Amino acid sequence: MIALKMASAIHTLRDHRDDVNCCAFSATLLASCSGDKTVRVYSLNDFSELRFSPLSGHGYGVHWCCFSSCGNYLASCSTDATVIIWSMDTGEIMLKYEHPGRSPVRVCALTPDSSLVLSGASDGTVALWDFQSTTLRRTGAVTEATVAACSFTPCGQMFVTGCTLGDLKIWDLDLVQLHTQKDAHDLGVTCCQCDSISHIDGERVKFRLVSCGQDSQLKIWIISQHAVAGCHMQLLHTLKAQSGPVVSCAFSSDGQLVVSGSVDKTVTLYDGSQGVLLHTLSQHERYVTACAFSPSLPYLASGSMDNTVIVWRLGDGLSAEAPAAVCQGRKCAGHSGLLVSDWAEEHVAAWLAEEGLEELVSAFKGHNIDGPELLSLTRDTLARELSIDSVGLRGKVMRKIEELRAALVGSAAPDEFLCPITQEVMKDPVIAADGFSYEREAMESWIGAKNRTSPMTNLPLQTTLLIPNRMLKMAIGRWRATQ
The missing domain is CATH 3.30.40.10 (Zinc/RING finger domain, C3HC4 (zinc finger))
Known part of the structure; x- marks a missing residue:
């Protein structure tokens, strides 16, 4: 695991005019939604707001937002009883789902393959939609209280709901209840998220779930599914570092870290496996209502009732011995588990910054250098086309590029x-x-x-x-x- 030496605030976004309710990352973007009825989208290059932001299609406050796995779409839901799918190329509304009964939608989720959309509402119902056709696939009551949290399992064939009564429930896609964890959180569940990584143990599939609630606790569970024995939940850790209700939580993309935000105005970071407190961040002035990890950069975002989103950089000053990216057990050539040949311009910019070559970011962006173009660069093109006059700097860049080429050639298929x-x-x-x-x-x-x-x-x-x-x-x- 990467040693977390410190976490530092690198940017504060102050564009919302009301409470920030949720924030979410894609590989290149950060989104936040608010009681001010808007969703705002920022580039991770420089945290500038995209030209089509804010997104203003909801009639009431926006409670939740999440990206599709490819990052091309963003889902948001609102008190106006709708879930909207936005294009991240144009900012246009691609699809709109109206929750049955017109009940306020508190939370939404997409399957890992983005084929299904789930919405959970204040009347205790959920609705499951086909992403492309907007066909309502299933709907039904899952609780007598508000559905406050939901998350698809890594395989996308089940989902978990949490409600204001405090129960966690696991369902299949036909809305057949597979397991109920009564009173998982006294006074109510506020958020839950499945780890994106599952493990096969004999005939069982296992994955973790993190949940939090009004009881001021964060809990990590192990969920196991067996074709014959069914579904089972086991409590792994109960974490009590925060003094007020915990209202948001998330796993990092590799499952190594867990973050939570609380009414006590703090953000806490834990070792996801051991349940050990690593860091407490205390820069927000009011309740912390949202938190999320970037899947591709060492970033954490937290949103608050102080109307701000703070972006934190994790592990500043990491030692050079930090392990290379790993994709399900195989080393992958390239930044964030992607092959260098799949890098976008944003990944190249992030790579330059990590290698201490920040001064070249603007030049590379100005010439739209992506992964394939990066690999094709020579000393001559660095000097002639990118106007890098320093011989020493050109040499350093080429050494780093040669390292990427060597890693790519020697890598096994992910x-x-x-x-x-x-x-x-x-x-x-x-x-x-x-x-x-x-x-x-x-x-x-x-x-x-x-x-x-x-x-x-x-x-x-x-x-x-x-x-x-x-x-x-x-x-x-x-x-x-x-x-």
């Missing part, structure tokens, strides 16, 4: 490029109903043999429909071109 069935790099990846990607031919053979369960989880497949994973296919194509 695990996400391998079909779980064949264990070979996929040629035609498709997404199955369990949320995992497979080689089309292998998955069609699996289904053709009358297997209606997931090869990864052993849970029933709700449908045998296979969706082409074009983004993954493009990434694999770029990776193959570098080998």
